[in-house]
Amino acid sequence: MRCIHEQGVPMTEETETVAKPSLKVEEIRENPLLNRREVLFxxxxxxxxxxxxxIIKKTIAELLGVPVEHVIVKSLTTRARAWKxxxxxxxxxxxxxxxxxxxxxxYIRNLPPEERAEAxxxxxxxxxxx
Known part of the structure; x- marks a missing residue:
């Protein structure tokens, strides 16, 4: 028996596992005036x-080889039904x-969930x- 998920995806054994998110860095711009790099991803x-x-902040820090405390996610934009x-x-x-x-x-928005609640x-x- 198959049932249909809210988004219209057939729920079978194969589709019940969600694909792990992946991050692709599109562009890195140097900003020496503010001692930072601006990353579009x-x-x-x-x-x-x-x-x-x-999670996104940790992934960017890992990809660029910097401490996670040096990264701040400024904005995220998701289009409807785009998965991107x-x-x-x-x-x-x-x-x-x-x-x-x-x-x-x-800064508070980018803290880990436990620290964010305390802040x-x-x-x-x-x-x-x-």
Missing amino acids: TVFHEGAGTPDRW TRGHAHVYDSKEELIKVEPRHL LKALRGEKKGG
Whole structure:
């Protein structure tokens, strides 16, 4: 017996396993003024939703051979039913440069899920108190 998934994909033993997302770096631009590299990339995630920023951030750091703390994912854009996400990330020479240049909300958005929850809680407490 076959049943149809919400997106219209037949659910069989072969299609129940989702393909692992893959990342392709499209372009890397040097920005010496801000001590960073600007990375344009595409993530292919057939059969799954857009991967979390943290996963994308770790993958970019691994591909470029830099510490994960030096990478920030700026934007992700997914078209409807495309299974492909285009993105833009910055890779800094140091964590201090990243913190100095990037907005705090983007820094928090790029934290691991556990740390992100704690940082948001601290930020909300800071807003209530001040």
